[in-house]
Amino acid sequence: MSAESARSTTRGRARLSRERVLSSALILADESGIGSLTIRSLADAMGTRPMSIYHYVANKDEILDSLVDLVFSEIDLPSDVGGWRSGMYRRAHSVRAVLRRHTWAIGLLESRTSPGGATLRHHEATLGVLRRAGFSVKLTSHAYALLDSYIYGFALQEAALPLNGSEPVAQVAEPMVQQFSDGRYPYLYEIATERVLQPGYNFGDEFDIGLKVILDSLEGWISHRPG
Amino acid sequence: MSAESARSTTRGRARLSRERVLSSALILADESGIGSLTIRSLADAMGTRPMSIYHYVANKDEILDSLVDLVFSEIDLPSDVGGWRSGMYRRAHSVRAVLRRHTWAIGLLESRTSPGGATLRHHEATLGVLRRAGFSVKLTSHAYALLDSYIYGFALQEAALPLNGSEPVAQVAEPMVQQFSDGRYPYLYEIATERVLQPGYNFGDEFDIGLKVILDSLEGWISHRPG
DNA sequence: ATCGGTTTTCGTACTATGTACGAAATGGGC
């Protein structure tokens, strides 16, 4: 065969690499869920054998660590252009979009305590925008904790919504609301029927509302000094 | 032996029950991490055999679902006394305290989409406080999404802190900060040295600051009408 | 082309896990 990539081997398959292992793992997790990401299924997906993977990663846990970092690398690094508020707004949306694509990453976050390179770069860029905008170190820590708590928490709630998938909300929620109608959960029933099940309601729309509240508050921090 | 509990059997062990299975599972998860919660280890902890457990639960996934609900049941139900703000403040702290005791529950949340009874009761009570305080249905949904996003997200960040355990923060973070000092992460270095590593700094203290911001904003929603 | 060392791939096998499928043990009313 003529100009075959240097990264191929005598057999048909492209040569393995750490990057290929990780990107295949990411795709597999997205497609079948993190629970279906096994060394064997990963090997299958790559057309290789389980033990070959271990030449590129120490163990599965290292794959999971790296996946989280890979997910972070998909988040657009915030910049100063347009002002800090615009930068933080766009970053928030980027984080949420990424975590929606890879919801399993949220669950992974809880157990992974050593940030990877992309994660560090991401934090560095975000801190930079805040500091250069005039937030003191102290206010920056307050602002960052507040923003990220909100963003991660929102993503977590979205992931845990009783209705995930593209079915109309009403269909999936119907039986659940049935349970409410016996009067045991009047407020849940109310908010379900009068709001969540109304045509056009989309939990995702709540994101901007809360985000605005937070950004508005931060705005006040720059001129005045509550920290 | 004389007055032995009715819930015991000829052999020494207390009789099994769904409750005992679940509370043992909770303890085991707290003590050894959710990863060490296996049917066999659970059976060991209860002095029984693996397959006996399956008389009380359908499968392990049902245990995990129930554990999440059990965790929710530990959260103090909010009440109206002292006003909605006080109720929401105390609820927020109760949720955080519970999730700190059972950090593994945060990771579980992402994958569990059918709320249990305690979870429903908790939501019901919280919605009630907000509605009775005068928040419209719409504003209540905004407020609840905002509050819970913040609380869960904060708990998630706490769980993912590179430093967990009682060691002095500085000790654990030293090598990490070393990595920053080469100038690649100036802002991370700055915030680490000037803030996070300062004696007395405690990430948990950030909780009240963000919570106050949110509650202050909600306060404005009752009199005026941004929803 | 050949050879020798390096890198990469992978076969085998062991341990841990969830749990299906009955069988055995237990308990409680008659």
Next chain:
DNA sequence: GCCCATTTCGTACATAGTACGAAAACCGAT
């Protein structure tokens, strides 16, 4: 003491992660 429902559990299988070392592929020097 007997019978049936409940509870406990032994055995066994499929699926995981991965240790260990052998085989294969690769590559530069001759």
